[in-house]
Amino acid sequence: MEIREATSNDVNDLARLMCELGYPTTFEQMKVRFNDIVSTPHHYTLLACIDGKVVAMIGFHTGHLYNMDGMYARIVAFVVDSSYRNLGIGTLLLRKVEEFTKKLGVDGIVLNSGNRAEREIAHKFYESHGYLVKSTGFVKTLNEL
DSSP states (O other), X not given: OEEEEOOGGGHHHHHHHHHHTTXXXXXXXXXXXXXXXXXXXXXXXXXXXXXXXXXXXXXXXXXXXXXXXXXXXXXXXXXXXXXXXXXXXXXXXXHHHHHHHHHTTEEEEEEOOOSSGGGHHHHHHHHHTTOOOOOOOOOOOSTTO
């Protein structure tokens, strides 16, 4: 297995994985999103590939904290293709992000995961890797106001 940074050549696979995550996404939508992401400093997208096939992705960014000294990383997207789950790929990607961000001087990693039944397995996965349930997230959509 290879873990590498995503490029514009991976947009179709990223769109497919977003659909797997439960967010229907077209190639054109992902092309625009990915261009925005790669042009924004401190944003990263790593892919896991098996025999040249993209089978998982993790997207994250880093920033500074207001409430304490230091930097944090936030995982904003993380998905393993359903045909490749339970093979350790998610664990390898998560460890890679932890190693990568530690080298950047990050003090901690945060992520949000929806409070939906289909996310219960993901929640157990995060907890088994040392992530604690510490907060409640809130969302407000502004474009519908």
